[in-house]
Amino acid sequence: MVRGKIEMKRIENATSRQVTFSKRRNGLLKKAFELSVLCDAQVSVIIFSQKGRLYEFSSSDMQDTIKRYHKHAKAGQTNKIEVEEYVEQLKHESTAMAKKIENLEASQRKLLGHGLDSCSVEELQEITGQLERSVRKIRERKAHLFAEQMEQLRAKERLLIEENAKLSEEFGAQPRQLLLQQQLSVEEKGAVSYWSQSSLSSEVETELFIGPPVTRC
Template identity: 65%
Template sequence: MVRGKIEMKRIENATRRQVTFSKRRNGLLKKAYELSVLCDAEVAVIVFSQKNRLYEFSSSNMQKTIKQYHKHAKGALTKTTEVEQYMQQLKHESADMTKKIEILEASQRRLLGHDLDSCSAQELNQISSQLDRSLRIVRERKAQLFMEQIERVKAKERLLLGENAKLHTKCGSRPCQKPIVQEKGVGEASCNWMNSSPSSRSQTISNSDQVETRLFIGPPVMRCE
């Protein structure tokens, strides 16, 4: 026959309460003994009755077990205290960071020209000085970047000139040059033409119109001496 579920509450009848205490106490101590033997565990049980009578069981030594319990309980309490202190520290740091963020956001809005109505003349002067310093730093950085870019372009130019010279040396030729030299007789012919009569000039122009010209389509040919 299956017993019904027992309601967990204080037994009002003193006789029944005493009988139940004796049965369950013996069962508890028996289970503690079985646990210590089967699982090779260190088990200690302390029970005080309603009349303040002591009942105990220990698989080894009760005092040793109690000392070990106090040691672990103290360590757990210390860890709990450390965790609580750490949490409090994190809360304070979080509050400080929130205040710093609010201050930085307000400063950023003022640097962008917002919320300036509540600023005093001294604060406005500080904001103006800070903007001037920031602008000077930006310009210096910009000039530095330009100089670095120019140096890179110059280095690339030197590299290309060196490669060009190597190619000409390998091909057995020298780099092409285009000296600005006036051809022989050109200056003299120009002066004679300017000093000649109008009829002679017309004759010269008519003769130059008879010069044969040819149209060449294609890439330019570089001629080197």
């Protein structure tokens, strides 16, 4: 026969309640003993009946187990307090950070020119001063970047000039020699042509006559 599920509530009948207490008490003490033996655990069980009678089981000295329990319970309570304090601190920091972010967002909107209707003259003067300081810092940064870029360009220019000078030293002499040789060759050819023409002109027979012209047949 299958046992029905027992409803977990106080047994009203005193006799049934006493019988159930005896059975379950013995079963609980037996399970505690088995747990201590099988798992090599330090187990202690304290039971007080409804009439105040004490039943107990301990795998070691009961007082040592109680002292150990108080020690761990105290440490656990301390850790719990520390955790609660830490959580409270985090909440406080989170609230302060949210407020700071809200103030920064409001200040940013004002710097962008929004929400100025509620600002006083002093606040507007403070905003103006902040904008002027920001513009001054931006210009200083811009000038610094321009100076760095100019210095980089000058360094690059100096490097190109040095490389050009090296290339001129390595390859510049040979083209000049070739140019001089070509010029000399052209001059020599011109001289030869001139002397050739001169010699040819000296070999040509010229007929020059002094006196009145004579008719030739």
